[in-house]
Amino acid sequence: MSGRCQLRTRLFSRFARNLAAASVPAPCSCPPSPSFFPEAETTSCSTESIDALCRHGFFHEAFDQCLRLRSLKAARRLHSHLRSPPFNPPTTLFNRLIYAYCKCGSLVDARKMFDEMPHRDTCSFNTLMAGYSNAGDLAEACRLFDEIPIRDHFSWSSIIACYTHHNFPTQSLELYRRMLREMAAENSKYSNRFTASSALAASTAVLSLRHGREIHCHIVRAGLESDAVVWSALSDMYAKCGSIKNARQVFDLSSDQDVVSWTAMIGRYFDAGRRMEGLELFRHMFSTCVRPNDFTFAGVLDACSELAVEGLGREVHGHMIRVGSDPSSFAASAVLHMYSKCGNIEKANIFFERMLKPDLVAWTSLISGFAQNGQPRKALLYYDLLLESGIRPDHITFVGVLSACVHAGLVDKGIEIFNSIKEKFELRHTTDHYSCVVDLLSRAGRFQKAEEIINGMPMKPDKFLWASLLAGCRIHRNLKLAKRAAESLFDIEPENAATYVTLANIYASAGKWDEVEKIRRKMDERGVVKKPGSSWIEVKRKVHVFLVGDDSHPLAKQIYAFLEKLQIKMKEEGYVPDTNFVLHDVEEEQKENNLSYHSEKLAVAFGIFATPPGTFIRVFKNLRICGDCHTAFKFISNITGREIIVRDSNRFHKFKNGDCSCGDYW
DNA sequence: TTAGGGTTAG
Incomplete structure (x- = not known):
């Protein structure tokens, strides 16, 4: 039988089933397929297409269309068809209508439908209960759960997940135990993959390794190990409860690794601060048959942004191009963010200009990127363009815009924008907005x-x-x-x-x-201990990390000798070490020595030493750059003719020809 | 017909 014939037979059997369900005579002996109704494919005449489908008995197709369009109007139209005599629809169709109403955002209609039903089954309760849960009405969801005459796994898994989603994971675990008791009394299978994964999410939320292990035992006893979601929830539980090692073991043992489990496992390494292992696993993914998707790319790009490793970020961007990732997806905004956080605002800007439909995240990333990379006026220019585009800025956008004003020292403009957040855009000021405006005023001495x-x-x-x-x-x-x-x-x-x-x-x-x-x-x-300052630089795809006075690098001797030579030249040019930035009251010479081997100075010296003349130096520091290093890098950029970019915990500093992009306003 | 795991901007 050809594919076309098979399709037609399938459609016919479904059509016959619908007709039997609706107890109406067949409109003709040979039913047309739903694709015979061109209007069914359009979104503009949803009610007409629902009419057409229902007239020919394609109720399930009509439901599919309602859900695809998320159209309440279409759902109501379908309802009117089910009500018209001599229709006597089965409970299944009514249940689908409750589901459609919930998905289209009308719980009032769903409830009305539920109350009108001549006969309700467990599915009717489950569907409406999930609707209330998703709409945030935990109380009504619980009331319905209590009213269910015979509860099934759908009922239990829904209510367990519902409590966790509403931040009551302890109650979820209590319900899970109650389910086990009730099911054991009925001699039925006590857990399935849905109830087990929902209970695991609850034990993850309360960070209870004990509960998690108990559920792990249930999973093994019930033979649920073949399910990707169960494995992923299990691995998540171990990671969130502090055992990334067990999380990885569970992941490795999983027989059903899909793209979600891979993405989640990579993300777990990032969450645990073990970014290099996360990136390693991402690379390993390419040797398997599971292909990364936009979620994977966005997660890895975020880690590249944090680590400021543009080389790796570019590699991810390349993979995205090769697999044909959608240039309008959220992952594209993550690419832009990565370039910006790696100090390559020019590349971020080019990327943005090539985006067909930049979303608010992309606009905000670019604006904040310009602000942090010493181009606050461009940040404000793009803010104006954002307003012209018709996209509404949100509170995060304003953090970027206000920080642009801070970096540009535009006090009055900053205050004007701060006031507009409430007055023009009717948004509430957040503590971040207040921090920005206080930053702006105090830097100006006001x-x-x-x-x-x-x-x-x-x-x-x-x-x-x-x-x-x-x-x-x-x-x-x-x-x-x-x-x-x-x-x-x-x-x-x-x-x-x-x-x-x-x-x-x-x-x-x-x-x-x-x-x-x-x-x-x-x-x-x-017992307060200073967080050790560390700086790093990526050279030839390898990340080199330095601590203050660090001599562990294989080229430490050469780096120190090079730095000493630089120091002499800097002093000849007029550099005077600023010892005000040393905490302890020690002799001037000792202070000077402390300053000379700050982690950022070692990283910059290594960068200049290890790369050909003319190469940009990009160094990243976990704390704020020290004032003396800031002065020193101006001299170094002038002496060596190199452009030095330092991203500290606060912003970017671009040193070129003896000046810094921050204009010493930091 | 109803239930469970991954996402970007300060």
């Missing part, structure tokens, strides 16, 4: 206005706001306000060494060494 804004905030200022204020106080040496900001930070996060160090540096700049000593003692008493 502390009175900054304090006014802080005192008028409807919410408690967060650590980012106080840290911005403290940074402004460091620039303008405002000791009084610095103390207030630091005290607030000590309350919020007493373990963060950066606050102590910044405050100590402010006192050190003012020569108040007794205060510096007090802070040092406070750090000792509280």
Whole structure:
């Protein structure tokens, strides 16, 4: 039998089933296929196509169309066909209608339908219950669950997942145990792949390895190991409960690895901070028959952005082109973000211009990228273009726009945009918006206005706001306000060494060494340890990491010798080490030595040493760049003729011909 | 006919 004949026979049998279900005479002996109705393929005349399908008894096709279009109008039309006598539709069709109403967003219609039904089965309850759960009405979902006369696995898995989705995972686990008890009493199979994976999600949410292991045993006993979702949920549980090793073991043992399990396992490494292993697994994926998709690419690109490894990011971008990834998907925005976070804002800009339909994420990435890469005016230009495009900015876009104003030192413009968030765009100010505006004002030395804004905030200022204020106080040496900001930070996060160090540096700049000593003692008493600064650079696809005074690199001797030579030349050009940035009250020469071997200086020196003349140097640091390194890199860029880009925890600094893109405003 | 795992911007 040819494929066409097979299709026709299948359609006919379905047609006959529908007719039998609807108890109506057949309109003709040879039914047309749904594709005979061209209007059924269009979205503009959904009700006409529903009419056409229902007239010929294609009810299930009509439901499919409703769901595809998510059209409430179409669902209501279908309802009117089911109501018209002499139709006597079976419960199945009514259940599908409840489902369609839920998917089209009308729980009122779904409930009405449910209440009108002459006979309700378990599926009717399950469908409406899932509808309430998805709409966020946990109470009504629970009420329905209690009313179900005979519960099946659908009922249990829905209610277990429902409680977890609404942040009540402990109750989910209690329900799972209740299910086991009730099913054991009825001698029925006690768990299936849906209830098991939902219960696993609950034990993951409460971070209970004990519960997770118990469910793992149920899975083995019930022989559910062949299901990809169960394996993935199991692996997720182990990873989130702290055992990435067990998560990987489960993944490796899985007999049914699909693209989702691969993507999730790679993501687990990233979440655990083990990005290199995540990238390794991604590469390994290419030796299997499972092909990565946009979710995989977006996750890996995000890790490349965090690690600032453009070489790997480009490799991922290349894979995306080869597999024909949709240039309008969210993964395309992740490509743009990767280029921007790797300091290649020019490439990000070109990529953006080639996007057919950039979404808000792409616009926001580009705007924030320009802001962080020392081109705030371009950020503001693209903000204007965004408004012209008709896409509405959201609160994250405004963080980028406001930070552009901060980097450009545009105080009045920043305040104007800050006010427009509420007045023009009718959005609520977030703490991030307040942090930006306080950053803007305090960097400009307008502390009175900054304090006014802080005192008028409807919410408690967060650590980012106080840290911005403290940074402004460091620039303008405002000791009084610095103390207030630091005290607030000590309350919020007493373990963060950066606050102590910044405050100590402010006192050190003012020569108040007794205060510096007090802070040092406070750090000792509280057991606060400075987060070690580390910098890294990618050379020939290999990442080289440096710590302060690090001599573990195989080329350490050459790097130090090269740095010493550079130092001499820099001094000849007028460089004076700025020892204000050293916390401890030590001799000047010792301070100078401490400065000379900061991780970022070692990474930059290695980059210049290991790459041919003219190559861009891109260094990344986990903390903020120190002030002395900032000055030193200006000299180094001039002496060596190299462009040096440093991405610190806050922003990018592009050093070229003795200047920095931040204009020393950081 | 109804239920479970992966996603991008500060």
